[in-house]
Amino acid sequence: MMLAFAMAAQAADWSGPEQQLARKIFAVTGPGPAVVTVENRSTLGRRGSEVIQNGLQSALQALGMRLVKNEQAANTVVISLSENPASYVWVAEIRPSSGENAVVMVAAPRPENSTTHESVPMSLHKISLWTQNSQILDVAVLEEGAAPARIAVLDTERISIYRMQAGKWQTEQTLGIVHARPWPRDLRGRLVPAKDHLLDIFLPGLVCRGTAGAGSGFSINCRESDDPWPLVPSALSGGNFASSPGSTSVTIPPVTAFYTSTRNFFTGVLTPAVGKPTTVSKFYSAAFLPLETSLLWLFAATDGHLHMLDGVSDQITKLNWGSDVASVKTSCGAGWQVLTTSAEKASGDQVRAYEFPDRDPIAVTAPIDFAGAVTALWTEPKGDTAIAVVRNRDTANYEAFRLALSCSQ
Amino acid sequence: MMLGAVVASAETRQQYGGTLHVTMRAALMTLDPAELDPALPDSIGRRAVSMLMFDTLVTLDENLRIQPGLAMAWQTSAGNQRWQLQIRPGVKFHDGTALSAEVAASSLRAANPGWKVSTEGDSVVIVRDSSDPELLAELALPRNSIVKRNPNNAFSGTGPFHTADWQPGKKLALAAEENCWRGRPFVDAVEIEMGKNSYEQVTAIESGKADLIEVVPEQVHHFSHEGRRIANSKPMELIALLFTRDAATPAEKLLREALARSVDRGSIHRVLLQGTGQPAASLLPNWMSGYGFVFPIDADLPRARQAREQVRSVPSWTVGYDSSDPMARLLAERIALNAKDAGLSLQPTTAANVDIKLVRIALASPDPWVALVEIAAFTGTAPGKESETVEDLYASERALLATDRIVPLFHLPVTYAGSTNLNDWVLRPDGSWNLGDAWLGTPVIAGK
Numbered sequence: 001m002m003l004a005f006a007m008a009a010q011a012a013d014w015s016g017p018e019q020q021l022a023r024k025i026f027a028v029t030g031p032g033p034a035v036v037t038v039e040n041r042s043t044l045g046r047r048g049s050e051v052i053q054n055g056l057q058s059a060l061q062a063l064g065m066r067l068v069k070n071e072q073a074a075n076t077v078v079i080s081l082s083e084n085p086a087s088y089v090w091v092a093e094i095r096p097s098s099g100e101n102a103v104v105m106v107a108a109p110r111p112e113n114s115t116t117h118e119s120v121p122m123s124l125h126k127i128s129l130w131t132q133n134s135q136i137l138d139v140a141v142l143e144e145g146a147a148p149a150r151i152a153v154l155d156t157e158r159i160s161i162y163r164m165q166a167g168k169w170q171t172e173q174t175l176g177i178v179h180a181r182p183w184p185r186d187l188r189g190r191l192v193p194a195k196d197h198l199l200d201i202f203l204p205g206l207v208c209r210g211t212a213g214a215g216s217g218f219s220i221n222c223r224e225s226d227d228p229w230p231l232v233p234s235a236l237s238g239g240n241f242a243s244s245p246g247s248t249s250v251t252i253p254p255v256t257a258f259y260t261s262t263r264n265f266f267t268g269v270l271t272p273a274v275g276k277p278t279t280v281s282k283f284y285s286a287a288f289l290p291l292e293t294s295l296l297w298l299f300a301a302t303d304g305h306l307h308m309l310d311g312v313s314d315q316i317t318k319l320n321w322g323s324d325v326a327s328v329k330t331s332c333g334a335g336w337q338v339l340t341t342s343a344e345k346a347s348g349d350q351v352r353a354y355e356f357p358d359r360d361p362i363a364v365t366a367p368i369d370f371a372g373a374v375t376a377l378w379t380e381p382k383g384d385t386a387i388a389v390v391r392n393r394d395t396a397n398y399e400a401f402r403l404a405l406s407c408s409q
Numbered sequence: 410m411m412l413g414a415v416v417a418s419a420e421t422r423q424q425y426g427g428t429l430h431v432t433m434r435a436a437l438m439t440l441d442p443a444e445l446d447p448a449l450p451d452s453i454g455r456r457a458v459s460m461l462m463f464d465t466l467v468t469l470d471e472n473l474r475i476q477p478g479l480a481m482a483w484q485t486s487a488g489n490q491r492w493q494l495q496i497r498p499g500v501k502f503h504d505g506t507a508l509s510a511e512v513a514a515s516s517l518r519a520a521n522p523g524w525k526v527s528t529e530g531d532s533v534v535i536v537r538d539s540s541d542p543e544l545l546a547e548l549a550l551p552r553n554s555i556v557k558r559n560p561n562n563a564f565s566g567t568g569p570f571h572t573a574d575w576q577p578g579k580k581l582a583l584a585a586e587e588n589c590w591r592g593r594p595f596v597d598a599v600e601i602e603m604g605k606n607s608y609e610q611v612t613a614i615e616s617g618k619a620d621l622i623e624v625v626p627e628q629v630h631h632f633s634h635e636g637r638r639i640a641n642s643k644p645m646e647l648i649a650l651l652f653t654r655d656a657a658t659p660a661e662k663l664l665r666e667a668l669a670r671s672v673d674r675g676s677i678h679r680v681l682l683q684g685t686g687q688p689a690a691s692l693l694p695n696w697m698s699g700y701g702f703v704f705p706i707d708a709d710l711p712r713a714r715q716a717r718e719q720v721r722s723v724p725s726w727t728v729g730y731d732s733s734d735p736m737a738r739l740l741a742e743r744i745a746l747n748a749k750d751a752g753l754s755l756q757p758t759t760a761a762n763v764d765i766k767l768v769r770i771a772l773a774s775p776d777p778w779v780a781l782v783e784i785a786a787f788t789g790t791a792p793g794k795e796s797e798t799v800e801d802l803y804a805s806e807r808a809l810l811a812t813d814r815i816v817p818l819f820h821l822p823v824t825y826a827g828s829t830n831l832n833d834w835v836l837r838p839d840g841s842w843n844l845g846d847a848w849l850g851t852p853v854i855a856g857k
Contacts, residue, residue: 041702082699085473085775085838089699089799103703107799182499185592185846186423262593263425284422302424304851323422341421349421373421396471 014052015059017090017108022059024104025077025092031064032074042083049081052090073097083110123332124339124353124365126388126401130162130169136389137189138378139400140199152199152210153400154191156183159201159210159220175220179206186264186375192230193381202229205261228256228271231286233383236329241290241336250290255297257286265302275311283307284323285377289336289356296356298338300325308359319361322349324377326386332407333364339386339403341374342367348393349374353405365405377403423833427849428598431621432613433458434733436578436604441564442554443520453645453771453823454623456551457841458601461583462503463554463566466494466513466533467545469838473775475545479508479555479567480533489540494548495532500590502557503571516555517548542797546776551841569594569845579603595833595848606733620831620849621842624824625736626685638827642840644686644694644820647770648740650728651787653763656813660720664753665813668726670713671751672744674706674818681739686821692784692806694820697777700803704810704817713751725754729763740818741767769821775838777802781809788814 036057040049056079057067076095083089088108095101129139129148134155142161143150150172153160161172183204190202198218201208208222230237237254255274257266268280274297283299290296291310299307300323308315322341329336337353338361350367351374372393379386386403435454442459466480480494500508510528517526517533525536535544547553557565565571567590570583581601585594605613607628613619614637624632624639632639650669656662674688687694688706695701717723728745730737738757744767745755755765773783781802785792790812792805809815823840834847 080702082695082702084697084699084777084799085471087699087799091700091703093703103700103803105700105800105803107699182588182590183592185595187592262587264423300422 014055014108017088017106018052018055018059021079021090021092021104021106022056022063022065024106025060025079025094026063026065028094028102028104029065029075029077029096031066033066033068033072034060034075034077035069035073036060036065036067036077036079038079038081040081042081042088044081044083044088052081053079056090123406124351124368125404125406126351126368126370127404128399129387129402130400131397133397135187135375135391136398136400137187137203138191138376138389139387140191140193141380141402142193142198148402152191154189154201155398156187159191159208161218173217175218177201177203177206177208177220177222179203179222180224181205181261184260184262184264188259188264188376190229190378193234195234202227202259204259204263226258226261228258228269229266231255231257231270232288233379234381236383241329248293250293250295252288252290252295255288257283274309277309277314280309280314281305281307285325287325287327287338287340287379289327289338296359298325300340315359322374324374326377326379327383328353328379328386328403328405329383330405330407332405337364337405339377341377348372349390351377351388351403368403370401371399423595423846423848424850425595425597425848427596428600429596429621429831429844429847429849430613430619431599431601431844432605432610432619433601433603433623434605434607434610437581438577440572440575440581441558442552442556443516451552451771451773453642453840456771456839457837457843458581459551459554460568460837460841461570461599461844462568462572463551463556464568465551465554466496466548469546469549469775471838473546473838475549478549479513480548483545485544489542489544490537492535492537492541492544493529493532494535497590498531500567501588502565502567503586504557504559504565506557506565508555508567512557513555516557517553519556519558520553543776543778543782546774546779549776550774550779551839570599573598591845594845596844599844607735614826614828617828620828621834621844622826624826626682626821626824627736629685629824630683632826638829638831640825640827640834640836640842642823642836643696643775643838644822645772645775645840646686646821646823647689647692647694647768647772647784647817648819648821649692649768649770650744650816650818651766651768652814653766660722662813663716663719664723665816667713667716667751668748668753668755669816670709670716671747671753672816672818673708673747675708677740677743678819681736681743682819682821685824686819689817689820692809692815692817693777693780693802694772697772697775697780698802698806699799703803708747710750717752723753724764725756726764727756727758727760728765728767729758729760730767731769732759734769737767737769744818771840773839781806784815785809788812790814 038053078093080091091105093103130153137154140152141148150163158174158176160174162169163172192200198210198212207225207227208220210220212218232255236252240249240251242249256271258269259266265282265284268282280299281301283301285300287298294310297309301307306317306319324341326339334355339353341349348370350369352367353365354361355364370390372391374390376389388401388403390399433454435452465478468476468478470476479497481497483494485492496510510531510533514526514528514533527534569589571586573584574582583599585597587593607625610622614622678688690704690706691701728741730741741757748755772780774780830850832848832850835843837843
């Protein structure tokens with residue numbers, strides 16, 4: 001597997017601290033000849049430190065200092081590019097040929113985080129939708145053409161609507177979500193676009209109805225409720241689908257599941273029932289796949305096992321999977337895949353697609369890596385893609401991605 | 410034969426339930442964050458325990474940015490002399506009463522008798538005698554946790570756990586707070602065994618009786634090879650020689666300089682500390698200040714002897730160390746040998762009345778100014794502060810070192826080992842563990 005990374009480092013303007021440090025050095029040394037060396041003790045890259053080195057030397061020369069290479073100079077100046085958590089710290093140790101050593105320094109603010117764009121190989125792609133500091137619970141794409149044009153972002157205290165304008169996301173509206181009880185830790189929530197109104201918001205013990213108002217505005221109406229959360233994407237709910245081209249089709253019922261108001265899992269109570277069982281084990285997430293004559297439900301249970309229900313039997317399997325699963329219906333392979341998280345790498349979670357011939361999972365894509373833990377994985381309303389939210393381990397930002405399968409390699 | 414090896418399960422979503430068992434060396438005699446036990450100085454373990462039960466108005470994140478805690482917002486005026494912090498609504502203490510600005514102000518006054526703290530509506534107002542831009546960093550210190558002190562000498566917090574059983578110096582049992590404003594913690598309970606030496610802690614985790622232990626430097630490699638989950642803080646402890654009184658004469662200053670130059674930090678770091686931490690001649694670790702490397706750490710015996718030879722009469726100094734810390738004895742003995750090479754006489758002892766103490770100072774905060782002020786308190790001085798620049802910080806640190814009261818030796822990280830089914834335990838920037846989001850998974854026995 002080949003991974004290609006492209007770093008788009010933002011060019012930083014170091015001229016301010018360069019001139020500030022140069023002036024401090026010059027105040028000690030005066031205009032005499034000096035040997036100046038620069039040592040990088042920070043996380044700055046080689047290129048960045050070279051840029052700063054050139055800038056410092058230019059600033060010293062502009063003040064009248066003559067930079068020489070021999071050790072006969074009146075002063076030796078060792079500049080260290082260091083750092084502390086708040087800023088870069090540039091320290092100049094000035095060693096005159098006679099007299100006391102001196103130390104001068106400046107703090108240089110860190111530039112905004114550079115961004116990393118990862119090109120994803122193979123057939124599972126991640127498309128960045130949104131990034132923010134606070135926790136993202138779910139993202140819903142409300143309008144799109146070739147690319148998403150209007151999205152809703154649900155976080156722990158508000159829902160925000162953004163519209164793409166001139167290549168940038170612009171805030172359209174933000175509404176706070178009022179809740180009387182503290183949220184559970186590992187808060188989860190869902191945005192479900194609706195046919196007769198804009199969307200529904202499902203949170204533990206709370207359901208909100210979002211309706212479009214006059215113009216582009218919208219409002220939400222929240223109430224304490226344990227209404228069950230939908231498990232089936234709206235585009236697939238009630239439809240007839242075959243497990244593979246040419247086979248008998250099965251109907252996908254609009255199954256919903258009750259969610260605990262004080263924890264992070266579904267209670268196991270389903271409505272309508274999945275075949276005979278009306279209750280399954282407590283679970284974190286669910287996915288489904290049409291079989292030849294029935295629908296196979298997969299529940300990532302809180303006991304760490306995967307429960308496979310076909311309406312009659314409950315087959316329990318221990319797989320090295322994470323606790324989030326999501327179905328996607330695509331035009332690739334058997335037409336139905338299950339995306340699942342795993343935590344095999346210390347640096348972050350992975351998501352991979354599986355198919356279930358003979359009820360045994362077979363990986364059909366290479367895993368794609370994320371720079372942190374996947375905190376949410378939900379199938380999108382059309383059923384062909386999923387939303388993954390990741391807490392980036394390096395930046396601590398939350399990043400929402402759309403995951404899509406591509407048939408071409 | 411079945412060979413069992415515990416491997417991490419792949420559950421990525423937090424699980425609720427279970428009791429988390431922790432062991433620690435410190436034997437706390439009080440749980441009141443503001444009441445420092447004179448016999449037991451501030452320790453990183455103490456802070457960790459405190460933050461299980463209490464919250465502060467603000468917190469520091471890993472980038473040392475101030476984040477809201479029990480205060481939702483704040484503003485400053487009068488050149489950082491007056492601070493107003495708006496109290497988060499809807500928060501309740503463990504006893505069921507609501508958090509209010511009055512209770513928060515009362516708590517801060519108890520912890521800081523010198524502060525002027527009042528209330529204004531739903532806000533706490535703090536007015537300092539002079540500009541105090543570090544006030545928020547100070548408010549993030551665990552000792553400034555908001556505590557509701559009840560008349561019967563009991564106190565209540567707003568943290569993720571409340572006290573279930575407290576045996577001072579021995580054991581603390583905590584239960585999950587169902588209505589915690591940050592959400593109920595994942596584990597049902599935390600049990601902390603105190604006063605455990607390193608051998609007892611290792612035995613506890615290896616026998617499955619502990620989920621989280623402290624690891625001393627000489628055990629780090631052992632645990633790393635065992636594949637356990639190890640977490641290191643940034644260097645947050647300063648090991649130093651602290652003179653118990655000011656230098657009375659220029660000759661005494663010369664002898665102190667000779668001692669400081671005689672210590673072979675590099676050799677001690679390699680052999681006794683097995684490479685853990687960093688040799689230090691600065692009070693603040695380099696990661697915190699950014700300039701620590703300008704203080705030379707290498708021993709300079711010729712100059713140490715030169716300084717020593719300028720003094721006619723050389724007293725024999727006693728250097729006290731903590732008898733419960735095996736590493737402290739070894740360090741003291743090694744420093745005495747180094748001093749002898751410079752012509753000085755040091756007598757290691759566990760007696761209380763000594764000339765020099767070998768101290769282990771838990772740096773109060775990752776904020777360098779706050780940390781330096783707290784170190785200065787050990788020497789009975791207060792650093793001057795002209796401005797907020799890094800150069801001013803450096804000048805203050807140099808001035809503190811120039812008092813010849815303290816000789817920095819090493820900066821050490823705090824190291825912990827966790828059981829394989831303990832997940833999402835993280836270290837705060839001050840080195841203490843945070844178990845609010847920790848959860849216990851199911852260990853998988855693999856290999857047959």
